[in-house]
Amino acid sequence: MDFDPTVRTAIIGCGGLARNRVREILAGFRNTHIPVVCEPSDEAFERMATLFEESGRAVPVNVPDLSTMLDQHVDRLDAAYVVTPHALHFSQADACLKAGLDVLVEKPMVMNAEEARKLIETRDSTGRMLTVAFQGSLLPHVRKAAEMLRSGELGEVQSISGVIWQNWVGLAADSWRMRPELSGGGFVFDSGAHMLNTVSDLAGEDFADVWALLDYQGGPVEINAVIMGRLRSGVLVTIHACGNTAKSCASDIRVFCSKAALRTGAWGESLEILRQQPEDWHLKGQRRDQGWERVEVRDSRGVWEEFLSAREGVIVNPSPPELGLRMAILWDAIRESASQDGTPVRLKT
Numbered sequence: 001m002d003f004d005p006t007v008r009t010a011i012i013g014c015g016g017l018a019r020n021r022v023r024e025i026l027a028g029f030r031n032t033h034i035p036v037v038c039e040p041s042d043e044a045f046e047r048m049a050t051l052f053e054e055s056g057r058a059v060p061v062n063v064p065d066l067s068t069m070l071d072q073h074v075d076r077l078d079a080a081y082v083v084t085p086h087a088l089h090f091s092q093a094d095a096c097l098k099a100g101l102d103v104l105v106e107k108p109m110v111m112n113a114e115e116a117r118k119l120i121e122t123r124d125s126t127g128r129m130l131t132v133a134f135q136g137s138l139l140p141h142v143r144k145a146a147e148m149l150r151s152g153e154l155g156e157v158q159s160i161s162g163v164i165w166q167n168w169v170g171l172a173a174d175s176w177r178m179r180p181e182l183s184g185g186g187f188v189f190d191s192g193a194h195m196l197n198t199v200s201d202l203a204g205e206d207f208a209d210v211w212a213l214l215d216y217q218g219g220p221v222e223i224n225a226v227i228m229g230r231l232r233s234g235v236l237v238t239i240h241a242c243g244n245t246a247k248s249c250a251s252d253i254r255v256f257c258s259k260a261a262l263r264t265g266a267w268g269e270s271l272e273i274l275r276q277q278p279e280d281w282h283l284k285g286q287r288r289d290q291g292w293e294r295v296e297v298r299d300s301r302g303v304w305e306e307f308l309s310a311r312e313g314v315i316v317n318p319s320p321p322e323l324g325l326r327m328a329i330l331w332d333a334i335r336e337s338a339s340q341d342g343t344p345v346r347l348k349t
Helices: 016-028 042-055 066-076 085-096 113-126 142-152 168-172 193-203 303-311 320-339
Strands: 007-014 032-038 079-082 102-105 130-133 157-166 206-213 224-231 236-242 249-257 262-266 270-275 292-294
Touching: 007 016, 007 066, 016 032, 016 042, 016 303, 032 042, 032 066, 066 085, 066 193, 079 085, 085 102, 085 113, 113 130, 113 320, 130 303, 130 320, 142 249, 142 262, 142 270, 142 320, 157 193, 157 292, 193 236, 193 249, 193 320, 206 320, 224 320, 270 320
Parallel strands: 007 032, 007 079, 079 102, 102 130, 157 236
Antiparallel strands: 157 249, 206 224, 224 236, 249 262, 262 270, 270 292
């Protein structure tokens, strides 16, 4: 039987991403009840309401103002899912935590490290659970990868490399994602945030130094990026992001260790291991990238199931705000370095 505990949640935001997430919840979690949403746009709410009608579920009440929604409905809520433009995440997650709700907040958690630290303080003072909705950190492939790296079975980490690409420019045109006061950045801080987060998660430690170049292509937000970093341990990291290419949305992350190499993606969609080969191993034909073995992990129905599992104590919170802070510190350093034409930035210990 599928894991489906009873929970009453508010949805904060009814935009395209929120509707995608709610569609998944309505299809797979009959015991998740959504009595209320918070959305100032009548058009966005009408589109959300259609999803409930089509699934045979009661259409939630819409209270456009978050403070009013919490005052009127918090007594019949257990949790809140914040799915709004990036600049709103901090204030909305903070308010929901202080109202006594467990919170799942979409990526990126906040706009910068200062907001991340404040949100951690709120989490600590309220005693509620805060989870960041990064598929990479929440899903089993990256959790298994992190476990293998920490155990030492793959040897010492030597370097980490990641690349992510998407036809992001066309998709983001004329949206709030092109307004830095709302988005906090462009491709690297939107789809690319998954890469920054998963690399930070797999690294398992803070960055010591960051070098970065951001390419805005004449627009208000960055489209492409080349990022280099050095972890506290001395491990070197590279990240390449391209947001203006053929229709696609994909990534590749490789962690090279002294005894094996690991391959996964920013969204944690797979996990493969290349182990030490036999003594008589040699290149066969033209296949130079061979020998990868798929690592099997438990099944997961996605972000909402993992959030509920953590909330019910079945698993430890896989994507806590501390990880959101690590990524926010990295993003702040990327922007600082890029603003100085790639000058290295030394992070404080």
